[in-house]
Amino acid sequence: MNLIEYADSELMMMDLAHIVAGEINRKLMHSERASLALPGGTTPGPVMDALSATSLDWERVDVMLTDERWVPEDDPRSNARLLRERLLVDKAAKANFIPFWSDAGAPEECVPVAADKVRAAMPLTLVLLGMGEDMHTASLFPGAENLDTALSPNAPPLLALHPPGVPEARVTLTARVINDAMNKHLVIIGDAKREALEKARASGDGHVAPVAAVMRDLTVHWAKE
Numbered sequence: 001m002n003l004i005e006y007a008d009s010e011l012m013m014m015d016l017a018h019i020v021a022g023e024i025n026r027k028l029m030h031s032e033r034a035s036l037a038l039p040g041g042t043t044p045g046p047v048m049d050a051l052s053a054t055s056l057d058w059e060r061v062d063v064m065l066t067d068e069r070w071v072p073e074d075d076p077r078s079n080a081r082l083l084r085e086r087l088l089v090d091k092a093a094k095a096n097f098i099p100f101w102s103d104a105g106a107p108e109e110c111v112p113v114a115a116d117k118v119r120a121a122m123p124l125t126l127v128l129l130g131m132g133e134d135m136h137t138a139s140l141f142p143g144a145e146n147l148d149t150a151l152s153p154n155a156p157p158l159l160a161l162h163p164p165g166v167p168e169a170r171v172t173l174t175a176r177v178i179n180d181a182m183n184k185h186l187v188i189i190g191d192a193k194r195e196a197l198e199k200a201r202a203s204g205d206g207h208v209a210p211v212a213a214v215m216r217d218l219t220v221h222w223a224k225e
């Protein structure tokens with residue numbers, strides 16, 4: 001794991017967003033057919049804003065989420081909504097979005113169709129991850145009923161989970177897909193997440209600290225606040 005600290009008072013969140021967007025842009029531009037996975041939540045918005053304005057041949061870029069909340073795309077909690085509002089605009093509007101959510105049924109019924117599209121996009125060119133203070137990443141949550149499957153080396157590309165204490169069902173890239181990516185980055189903000197990251201690194205056990213399962217060759221971007 002490579003840790004980059006943006007703790008300097010001059011390097012604020014926007015600088016981190018532009019630096020990470022620049023790194024993503026550099027990795028995507030050198031791939032004939034590129035594929036990118038971005039997280040949901042509150043952290044990646046500024047990175048998406050910066051990335052949406054970068055000049056890339058976006059038509060040859062497959063874009064997906066690292067995980068989705070199983071809610072309609074007009075729901076404020078939808079990660080697809082976040083992506084459509086913050087990334088798939090401006091120059092990046094031409095990207096090929098691979099949605100996970102579908103109104104065709106339960107997540108378990110819909111996952112196989114999206115999983116085939118993820119499989120076709122592998123190995124992903126770059127995965128950008130977020131992390132919770134409970135050391136979850138994507139929707140690989142501690143205590144989730146089929147976390148073992150999601151962490152196993154022969155996991156399917158995509159899996160539905162019902163994590164305890166999470167308001168909706170989730171669909172997530174599995175650890176195998178994330179670790180198969182050519183580039184892995186994590187963006188976290190604040191001291192509490194920095195402590196959680198160090199706790200995960202010390203643990204090394206993905207079943208207790210799921211982010212530990214994807215730490216090999218991971219570049220972490222940490223801003224103090």
Ligand SMILES: O=C(O)[C@H](O)[C@@H](O)[C@H](O)[C@H](O)COP(=O)(O)O
Nearest residue numbers: 039040041042043130131137138
């Ligand atoms: O759907 C999600 O919520 C994300 O994909 C999830 O893995 C997120 O990255 C972390 O929960 C951190 O979220 P924040 O950036 O909001 O702290």
